[in-house]
Amino acid sequence: MSTSSPPSRRFSLPLRARLATTVGGAAGRASRLAGRGDGSVIGGVIGLRLKPDLLSLLARGRQVVLVTGTNGKTTTTRLITAALSALGQQIASNAFGANMEAGLVSALAKAPDATLAVLEVDEKYMPAMLTATSARVVVLLNLSRDQMDRAAEIWMLARRWRTALAAAQVRVIANADDPLVAWAAGQARQVTWVAAGQRWHDDSWCCPNCGSHLRRDGEDWYCGECPNRRPPVRWALVGDEVIDAAGRARPLDLALPGRANRSNAVVAFAVAEVFGIGVTQAMEPVRQVRSVAGRYTQVERNGTALRLLLAKNPAGWLEALDVLVPPPVPVLLAVNAQTPDGKDTSWLWDVDYRRLRGRPVFVAGERQLDLAVRLEADEVAFRMVGGIDEAIAAARGPSMEVIANYTAFQQIRAALGRVG
């Protein structure tokens, strides 16, 4: 990798692309000033309207890492950015999770001189964004139902990934523990397999290759009817330790909580390796990541220390329930059903809430009644509240955990003032 100063990229863009990024950037600033979000999407939307191939132009000459999957994209993107900071170069990233084309355009336009880019991509857009950016690395974390998705849609998505990856010149970093992901990466030319774990098994009982029943034996999985099986891994998380390609174990003492985040860190090390960065070099910046787009942030509110956890789908809820500090610390659960959340809340029935027993539980959000019915069924005692402040007043404790789905999470962040 060249260590000389990177060439200025902005002036290599054609005139219309330059205009599109300038107008888009101005719109993003205007949007921020108007208090309408962080402006990371509107600039990209306007830019793309003026210049539809803007993303390809902006990605040209950069080394791009795309990160996709149902859960953990934003956190893993942040951890990879931290790991690659060892290179000492400017890195473009959509750190706040704007992960469709306009969000990617915006992230690249804001960092015209960055020769590296780490970009989170919505799972459905990955094939198109892979083509548009000619990415050097694509990271596949997991595939499970998100809100209203049904199994058939996830399988279709895996098939589109498989086709796209078979045709691309790209290094794939893929989770060997997720059979759908393993199948999707199965025809790619260069794959680094990572044992990144699979918390949610319910969407992968069938062999993606032949439809037969998949068998599981500890962490291993295989099909009884065809040769499809878990590929041998180069990187693994074992307990609290990362095991590298040479079999060396190092303790992962992260500031971020939970097993899911330790897995995400192992993925970040596997990406760093592609760029010539060893675990020792990447460890410290990865350990120091404390909050990601407001998640895991500790905030003080009326004398109570709150920790904010985002859970958008069944797998996300399992991860959030995993990292809760033990009872009697109270928990506030908030569920909405706006468009970004999915209108259908039947997925609440896929999550086992029984482990919330034995601590104060508060329920808020537009769909608090749906959640209340669900908790009743699991015999979890709870109290309905009008929002975060009512929960704090009722609990009157030194700390509280908050788990919310997407728009409920954003509303709580807004109520607390923009945090993290």
Ligand SMILES: [Zn+2]
């Ligand atoms: Zn099979």
